[in-house]
Amino acid sequence: MTKKSTLQVEKVNTHIVNWLKTYAENAKVNGFVVGISGGVDSAVTSTLCAQTGLKVLCVEMPIHQAHSHVTRGREHIEQLKKRFPNVTHIETDLTSVFEDFKKNVPDSTDTCRLHLSLANTRARLRMTTLYYHAGINGLLVAGTGNKVEDFGVGFYTKYGDGGVDLSPIADLMKSEVFLLGDYLKIPNSILTAAPTDGLFGDERTDEDQLGASYDELEWAMTEAEEGKSANDFSGRKKEVFEIYRRLNTVNQHKMNAIPVCLIPNPLK
Template sequence: MQQNSTINTEKVNEHIVNWLKTYAEKARVNGFIIGISGGIDSALTSTLCAQTGLHTLCVEMPIHQAESHVSRAQEHIAQLKKRFPNVFETRVDLTPVFESLKNEIPSTDDQKKLELSLANTRSRLRMTTLYYLAGINGLLVAGTGNKVEDFGVGFFTKYGDGGVDVSPIADLLKTDVKALAAYLNVPQSILNAKPTDGLFGDDRSDEDQLGASYPELEWAMEQLNSGKKAEDFEGRQREVFEIYKRLNTVNQHKMNPIPVCLIPENYK
């Protein structure tokens, strides 16, 4: 189930950068803001934004963050600032805000629900911070979700990292992201790191949470889109297909527009 990227990295890079620049100019904004996590998606997105020549603000927002995530984020930002004079950085430590909020809201004995709700709360605090900084600097919030996360398994927080103005890499599979990031000289430490959302304050990976790797999920996405069913596979392939199908189904509420209750005309 190993997937290999087939994109033309040079042309894709040029296309995304031009798209970003054109969109920003039409929106009459100064540039972009990106939350930097130490992961490959945010590293790639910030590098693409930096190439527009427009103001690019990289923001660290630690909340009990694992040291490995912090060091990778700082390495990437330092490298990007050396390469592009239009790149700036700021750091907002959200740990005290997160702890203060935890002390004020009700808890629950259901540890699984509590842990997930707090993880999503971290993401939403970061979204709020990005939009505050975007507002005072005249910037667009650039999303860092890839195609499998945004349109396959819905692996993002609704109104958290899913709350963005533009999604420059949302049509790229994770293997494409890695290929383009390597082409753009993203630090090797980030290229080699296991993908993680960094929302739990530890080193658990995306694969730990999802039950399958991104290459496996990309394979399953392709199979489902071609009309295949679980019974067409056996062993690990069937297991991965069922994982993908389940996540794709339960997370449709994230991927579809918000339902609107339409009032019949004769009621108005």
């Protein structure tokens, strides 16, 4: 369903790298910290950061992580370190922290809500960890969200992977991130793997959770931006458009600024 991209990959790469370097220099920080998941978004983001020549700390944060995710992430980190001397890495295993957290909060009989809350807890523990590493090293937390996730369907955790200092790839669709990843020569194991957030400790993919592929959701996002409605389509296209609209609606609380209760002047 996705239209063929006209992305000028080399120029986009240069533009993002210059943007990152300028932002970091103006902020007077030493570089960036990036959480590495074994997915294409974090691989592309960390490679873009590495090209700035500034310090880049890649952080692995396993929590009962699927072996395939760990393997892909480490393959990328080792490749990146060989290519860029400014890249270092550290592993902070959060499994015991996560298990201690579960022991100290109430359980729930609503299995669906419980599993989702715990998945979001993983993301928030990782956000806290990234900011710790950023704080002691004078770094910025670089976000790894892409456009369809961040502004289309809101497929991220509020104050988890959504808690970042800057977002270098948030104006790129997922398909464009893959194009950039291919240009940057990130490991083929990552480019060919089915996207997954890894928050449930199993092999479920993003498509399993969303009900549609990224190509389909990119198509729906483009159509929605052009003012189309579900009534303009039939069959699978109608189904995908409705999935996109539903997710875009229920996740507006992530995409919009925090609502502030404004007090009328006469009451102050």
